Amino acid sequence: MRKMLSILLGLTLMFSFIGATPSYAKEDIHVEAAxxxxxxxxxxxxxxxxxxxxxxxxxxxxxxxxxxxxxxxxxxxxxxxxxxxxxxxxxxxxxxxxxxxxxxxxxxxxxxxxxxxxxxxxxxxxxxxxxxxxxxxxxxxxxxxxxxxxxxxxxxxxxxxxxxxxxxxxxxxxxxxxxxxxxxxxxxxxxxxxxxxxxxxxxxxxxxxxxxxxxxxxxxxxxxxxxxxxxxxxxxxxxxxxxxxxxxxxxxxxxxxxxxxxxxxxxxxxxxxxxxxxxxxxxxxxxxxxxxxxxxxxxEKQKLKIDTNNTIPVVKGKEDTVAVTPEKEITVVTKKGSKPPYKISYEANKSISEDGNLVAPVKKNAKVGSLVLESTDQYGFLDGNKQTKFDVKTTQEVDKANWFVLTMRSIGDFFSNMWSKLFG
Missing domain, CATH: 3.40.710.10 (DD-peptidase/beta-lactamase superfamily)
Structure with missing residues (x-):
């Protein structure tokens, strides 16, 4: 169960805004041009x-x-x-x-x-x-x-x-x-x-x-x-x-x-x-x-308010997760008086991940993936996409677990999978 939850979290880790995200009001501008x-x-x-x-x-x-x-x-x-x-x-x-x-x-x-x-x-x-x-x-x-x-x-x-x-x-x-x-x-x-x-x-x-x-x-x-x-x-x-x-x-x-x-x-x-x-x-x-x-x-410009307790699943580590934060402060444009019209999710860096999870050891301040902003209003970005990305980094390090711990985890996973096949 722990491994299944870890994989699900690794595939898409959602960040949260404070408050709701209203849709934009109808535009009141038209330009006389081709x-x-x-x-x-x-x-x-x-x-x-x-x-x-x-x-x-x-x-x-x-x-x-x-x-x-x-x-x-x-x-x-x-x-x-x-x-x-x-x-x-x-x-x-x-x-x-x-x-x-x-x-x-x-x-x-x-x-x-x-x-x-x-x-x-x-x-x-x-x-x-x-x-x-x-x-x-x-x-x-x-x-x-x-x-x-x-x-x-x-x-x-x-x-x-x-x-x-x-x-x-x-x-x-x-x-x-x-x-x-x-x-x-x-x-x-x-x-x-x-x-x-x-x-x-x-x-x-x-x-x-x-x-x-x-x-x-x-x-x-x-x-x-x-x-x-x-x-x-x-x-x-x-x-x-x-x-x-x-x-x-x-x-x-x-x-x-x-x-x-x-x-x-x-x-x-x-x-x-x-x-x-x-x-x-x-x-x-x-x-x-x-x-x-x-x-x-x-x-207007608004600073993106991001939950500071976000974590990413880690495999083969002494800890199961690592805390992450955007590499730099992120500002976005939104309608005045409105909450930013974006959904926020996480994508792991494929070169250092396994099944959507980071692989220990993980260093502090390592770039481990991207914060993904997906526009929820009628317009996206210049490249034609609805998404844009920002680097995220770890705020702590996670050492690799020793062989005994890894062995015991493998045994636990084996019996967990068998139980699921027999009685799931």
């Missing part, structure tokens, strides 16, 4: 979504894949911020086209990765995006392979990259990457745009120091620099200023309409929203404001 999504940046918990999984053109918001690729390459030591970039005739020609967002390059001049990177984040410079794509992969065509590799690793499901800029290929006048649709545009679902955005600010939070700049000179230390203005008009001091805004990326084209990915932080709550295809430039900011207002007015 697609929209709002979520907590820390956990990826979705707070609102509309048509989140349709593949849609996203215009210059796709430049965030170039930005992400640059940050990854710097992290891996392949390039540095001070790497000098030669400008191809193609990148130069695009940069001088005043029909596009750009900073015009000087003929024969090299620019640093840092200068080109900032011109993308502030001015959405198309020539700079091409120049960095060529640096990273040798050509814009090869960069598409790199973009697809990153997308796959990030777990994106709905994406299509046909160039490094987000322009319609038709606007490139025959110079679009070979093998791509002559009238194609970079496309992502709102969910995948959200995943890319969250990944960038989570892995590289320093990017927000750059995306929050309303103005910046290009190039650096130039006697007559170009004064770039950020297309994000929700930054403090801009036309649609919104408290707490410090990023992230706009986009617009005939196909994509007007798009915007915004992030803002108030107190300990950081939200990100993605809106694809509004009818006008102003509308993308107005709708973004409404969506962010909905988030900040209705949701």
């Amino acid at each position: 697609a929209a999504i709002l979520f907590d940046a820390d956990t990826g918990k979705i707070l609102h979504e509309q048509n989140p999984d349709e593949l849609l053109a996203i215009a210059s918001m796709s430049k965030l894949m170039v930005v992400y690729s640059v940050l990854e390459a710097i992290k891996e030591g392949k390039i540095t911020w001070d790497t000098k970039v030669n400008i191809s005739d193609y990148a130069y020609e695009i940069s001088r086209n005043n029909e596009f967002s750009n900073v015009p390059f000087e003929k024969g001049r090299q620019y640093t990765v840092r200068e080109l990177y900032h011109s993308i984040l502030v001015s959405s410079a198309n020539g700079s995006s091409i120049a960095l794509a060529e640096l990273l992969a040798g050509s814009e065509k090869n960069f598409l392979n790199l973009a697809n590799e990153h997308a796959k690793k990030l777990g994106l499901k709905k994406y299509k990259f046909v160039n490094a800029t987000g322009l319609n290929n038709a606007d490139l006048k025959g110079k679009h990457p070979e093998g791509t649709d002559p009238n194609g545009e970079n496309s992502l679902s709102a969910r995948d745009m959200a995943i890319l955005s969250r990944t960038i600010i989570t892995k590289y939070p320093e990017i927000l120091e750059d995306t929050k700049q309303r103005f910046r000179n290009f190039p650096d230390n130039h006697p007559r620099p170009i004064r770039m203005e950020n297309w994000n008009w929700m930054l403090p001091g801009a036309a649609f200023a919104y408290e707490g805004t410090d990023g992230l990326k706009t986009g617009s084209s005939d196909t994509a309409g007007y798009c915007f990915t915004i992030t803002a932080k108030r107190g300990d709550l950081r939200l990100i929203s993605v809106i694809i295809k509004t009818k006008s430039m102003d509308e993308r900011f107005i709708e973004s404001r409404a969506l962010m207002d909905y988030g900040f007015k209705n949701f």
Whole structure:
């Protein structure tokens, strides 16, 4: 009986909240756009979504894949911020086209990765995006392979990259990457745009120091620099200023309409929203404001209250259980005044378990499994799952029992099983 109970406990150990878990009230928000999504940046918990999984053109918001690729390459030591970039005739020609967002390059001049990177984040410079794509992969065509590799690793499901800029290929006048649709545009679902955005600010939070700049000179230390203005008009001091805004990326084209990915932080709550295809430039900011207002007015961070007496079954130990606790304090987003809408359970680390039980010896502070949060409201997390996990650790050690104790337990289990077969 003891062994059967131990196995059952090992398969699913439930943690408890203090109080009941009410369901969410009906939403009172709708965004006038082809697609929209709002979520907590820390956990990826979705707070609102509309048509989140349709593949849609996203215009210059796709430049965030170039930005992400640059940050990854710097992290891996392949390039540095001070790497000098030669400008191809193609990148130069695009940069001088005043029909596009750009900073015009000087003929024969090299620019640093840092200068080109900032011109993308502030001015959405198309020539700079091409120049960095060529640096990273040798050509814009090869960069598409790199973009697809990153997308796959990030777990994106709905994406299509046909160039490094987000322009319609038709606007490139025959110079679009070979093998791509002559009238194609970079496309992502709102969910995948959200995943890319969250990944960038989570892995590289320093990017927000750059995306929050309303103005910046290009190039650096130039006697007559170009004064770039950020297309994000929700930054403090801009036309649609919104408290707490410090990023992230706009986009617009005939196909994509007007798009915007915004992030803002108030107190300990950081939200990100993605809106694809509004009818006008102003509308993308107005709708973004409404969506962010909905988030900040209705949701808050709460510390997860977890029973401190939780134990996990242990086999072959001097004790039958070991006490566990989350490795770090867990905060979740919930409706203001409501209990967190989650069920909590435990999953053992398979590499150190047997039939769902930990195997002694077990060290103190050992990571032994995961606390699993399962969303009970209508929305899950960005990855499409209803669950997210956090590491748990032991608060004590359990030594392995000696051979005599183990032998006696085996004898006891043998007779217990026999009794069950004969009389159960």
